[in-house]
Amino acid sequence: MKALIVDDSQIMRRIIVSVLKKAGVNDISEVNNGQEALDVLKQDKDIGLVLLDWNMPVMTGIETLKHIRTTNKQLPVVMVTTESEKERVVEAIKAGANDYMLKPFNPDDVLEKLRKYLESGGK
């Protein structure tokens, strides 16, 4: 299983990497924004899980998600957001997000949440 972390914060990427490693995922790609994520996804067909931040420069998480879904309906995408408003979560789910994580999170809770995607091998 390979995972892609899309976040403009190096610290946030580091935290998510450590959570994924705890879950046994060692093959991890990291990018800074949505445009870079789309480029990586075009090249690398082994990615089975995407952790996508919401607020990023160049291309936001929700825009990136919509782009991903035009070509790939199956790839599990988990949105990472600080936004608690239901409208945004609903918007993400409508746009095809499989799940969401609210910051700040406890790494162990996130691990629990991600496990189902990791166990299914990203299907």
Added chain:
Amino acid sequence: MKTMIKSSLIWTGPTEEMSTSVFERFRDLIYDNSGIVLAENKRPLVKARIQKRMRALRLLEYNEYLTQVMSDRTGGELQHLLDAISTNVTSFYRERHHFDFMGPMLGNWLSQGMSRLRIWSAACSTGEEPYTIAMEVLEALGQRSVDVKILATDLAAKVLRECQEGEYPSARVEPVPSIMRNKYLIRSGDRHHATYTVSKELRRLVFVRQFNLVKFPYAVKGPMDLVFCRNVMIYFDRDTRCEIVKEFRRILRPGGYLFVGHSESLTGLGGGFTVVRPSIYKRV
């Protein structure tokens, strides 16, 4: 060894004193999971707090409770222990001079065209602090439309439930000026047993999450404009305080403010802040 007496109606208290080794194991467990430093002179306090939990579980030996905490893989009992140990003293408008400073400062920022405001109440306890902040923010905003979010976090799950509920008996809302009380708190009950509930307007701004301040780095991207972390760092050792301040510096935008408790100071905890007033620091 028969120590659990679930059927008994009367719990008679622990059968033995807390030994030094058991105290030290509790102390280490609490430090590792919360950063709270408990010196030997806190043993009576630790005992008293743990006994409440032992009573609920009908346990008669400290050692047995320790085993229960350690063996609960869900972490649920550890959370109960941390809830019991952590101190949750708080009140509306606690250290009022912070809010006297914040109001005009927000007014300044808003008049300069600020459209997004992010505030973190890092040890929010039962909610008096974030709701006080929310009232002051709404007062400063007036009719302006600004994207405001107040993140309210605490280690203790129990107090967070109260924070989320936002219901307070009348004695607790006494420090709230009556004009603000009438505007932002909804009164119910009779004259003798009045309860005040925070209004939807306040609730809409406050976003409650459980968070451990001693697990680094923080899963918070920022930038924040204001961080309140008052009367918390006193429980931590110097290294932990340094790490916390470093994280606050990362998360705060330049020009943002950190508010600490009146008996706390950032002296010797790393640079990056200037003192504006005692216990109020500006991120450089």
